[in-house]
Amino acid sequence: MHHSPRCGARTRSGISCCSPAMPNGRCRMHGGASPGAPKGPRNGMYRHGRYTAEAVATRRELREWLRLIRQVAEGVG
Template structure:
């Protein structure tokens, strides 16, 4: 019986591009199947975070541009008022 006839020997990933990231310990390339970015899910990262403009990732709004600008404005007002009172 040849290997092609034995289902337990058949490897469906043999023709798939491999990750290729090298191991520090052994120096051998990773043999996991690569994703679209050329690396496997362990070495290439499955996600780079939420897409830009994704409102589902916004939890509290503390770091929105408007909130940051408001805090800067209030800090400047406090600084100006301290200078004004120190001059009196």
């Protein structure tokens, strides 16, 4: 255990993590993002529809349009 490879990820205090690494090169705390909850109606995401992929994409597109409008308005005024 003492000679096993170490994780090496940066901790919040700024030093390297000293926990033993898993096969992916990081420890159990710094192993990376989880795949998340299941997609679709199995997870209850259609209760109100706010977080569906289509709704999120629409909001992103609207935000981009607003950014462009603000840039144009600043350039004119």
